[in-house]
Amino acid sequence: MTAVTDRDQLAALAARANDARANIEFEDDGMTLNIGPQHPATHGTLRIVAKIDGEQVVSAEPIAGYMHRGYEKLTEVRTYPQVTTLINRIDWLGSFANEVPFILAAEKLMGIEAPPRAQHIRTILFELSRLANISLFLGDLAIQLGGLTLGFYSFRDREFVLNQIEAVTGGRFHPNFDRIGGLKDDLPKGWIAETKVAMQKMRAFCDEADDLLFGNEIFQKRTRGIGVIPAEVAKSYGLSGPNARGSGIDWDLRRDNCPPGLAYDKVDWKVWTHPDGDAFARSWIRLQETREASKIVDQLLDTIPSGPIMAKVPRIIKVPEGEAWVATENPLGEMGYYIVSKGDLVPFRVKIRSASFNNVSIVPWVCRGVYIPDVITILASLYFILGDIDR
């Protein structure tokens, strides 16, 4: 195929494009509304092509791929320790959580286990990134529903968690801290006491969110009975995490199938479920999960064992031949890495299973026949991160 340089050819292309536009303009059954790629409700570049009839949505089709960065391919030319830099950017609000399943999978292949202290701190950071992620969800939900105030509060209070993450790892957003066989560094001095204060502040923020948003009648009217996803449908679309638990599926990888290398067996917490399956249920689950996460962190802070933070790992990491699949309960849902190794410095193939991709795939099903404002409510309550969809 030759490049289009001819003027006539360009004109013909432009005319065709114009025709296509005219076809959209003159359609008679309703109107096509492009929600995105640039739209505040998609907080990223998700595009939703909605056919609407008045204010009612006839069909909604999510179109992903505007931010595809090819991470699965890029990992194939990076050594194992280098990969964490990349995968930090998948779910950028809870970055540390992205590293954990990959490192655990690599550890599984190499037959290494991190020392108990490293496991503890890893779990703490994992839960801190969950807090950073979900507390922003609560603010984002409020913003999408018009209550700007809680949005500002969430940005303000999330900073306490980010400060703690930064104090340990050096990065607010992209820690790049998890290592095969342990962690990069130990905790700084005084960090435990500071984190306990931060957890108290997070719980206070949760109470504030409970009062300001969840107790609000308008909020309940906007979310109750909106975007109902029954348990079977949620399962068939592969929903995971709080979205699945909001549909009454009692399933949490931290409790049910926790991979070795995390210290969840040493803490006591509750996995919340909600039978309704509507937008309110999903949001409420996340509120409770924020509280539970702060409790988990508190418990872990009290029981950090002493010892090294790094197992004996060769200086140059070569992962022996084999395949491994490790999934963890990330803030957005189940996140897993399938690593195929040929015994090289670099992985042969990495398949990334991120939660948001599946969570968004239900949009056409759940958005049929709702009003346009409800599309925004549903999107907000499904809670996706664009990097987590496109990778």
Place this chain on the structure above:
Amino acid sequence: MTHVLSSIDLAYWQSTLIKLIVVAILVPTTALILGIVFLFKVMSWMQSRKGPQEAGPRGLLQLLADGAKFVQKEDLIPDKADRFVFKTAPIVVLMSTLLLYVALPASQHLVVEDLDVGVFFALAVSSLSVIGILMAGWSSANKYSLMGGLRAGGQLIAYELPMVLAVVGVVIQAGTLSLNGIVQAQANGAIFGFSALGNPFILTQFVGFFIFLAAVQAELTQTPFDMPVAESEIVGGYQVEYSGFRFLFFFLAEFATAFVFAGIAATLFLGGYWFPGVDTSSKIYWILGPAVLFTKIMLVAFLIFWVRFTYPRFREDQLQAFAWKWLIPIALVNILVTGILKVVF
């Protein structure tokens, strides 16, 4: 002072011009600047925003920064827009707001036109803004704008009714449609023979007051009734294609309308420029009147913005149901009760 003033004999057009300059330009602009600074402060304290607390001395320069930001932006007009209508729409919206100031008395004589039908005039011109908003929504040639414009049209018409009905109770009690007359009725009234505090109509018309405030909130398209401009849904609605100073017009109109509606609410329910214990015909009202009115406006505006920063927004159908199923019937019952009590006492 009074001697000098009364000795000058001005022609009708001269006095009108002076009044126009003083009341219709000076008062709204100073009030707006003070009001926006005050409301910015309230907003920043409530929402923990940094700008109005940090920019300049005590955050006073935030308004200047915002204004400069808007003025330096490029004035974009979409390719397919109806250019004339697109350019006129913000002016229509702002005009309907400024016309409201004409009837608002800042003291017995400090008013551009002391209309006999002041209440009627105020409600009539306030509904003009719908036309500007529909013009903006239609002429932008944008689907989001159109949806926003139509939502605004439906909403403003729906909430015009409870607003009018809420005011009817006050009018019945005062026995006049003149805003000045309503203030005097409150000043000269008495609560069970106790006349020191007069009779601010909020005491008897509290139902009307709350309905009026709810309707004002909807007229201003502010949360919880900000469906027409819902930023997270239709990205600003009818304002989406506006930029630069045209957007500033909408922005100013929003604050100015909030301010003047607060003024009307203060006049109708809180006694307007009247200060308890000082007779309304007193000369001191040349100074005291605007100050008292301004304070009362700030109180009401604070209420309006408090609600705005607390609640999430209604959905379109819930919003209409709220107006037709709740506000209007309650307002009608309020009128009925007021009428009966007026006849009885």
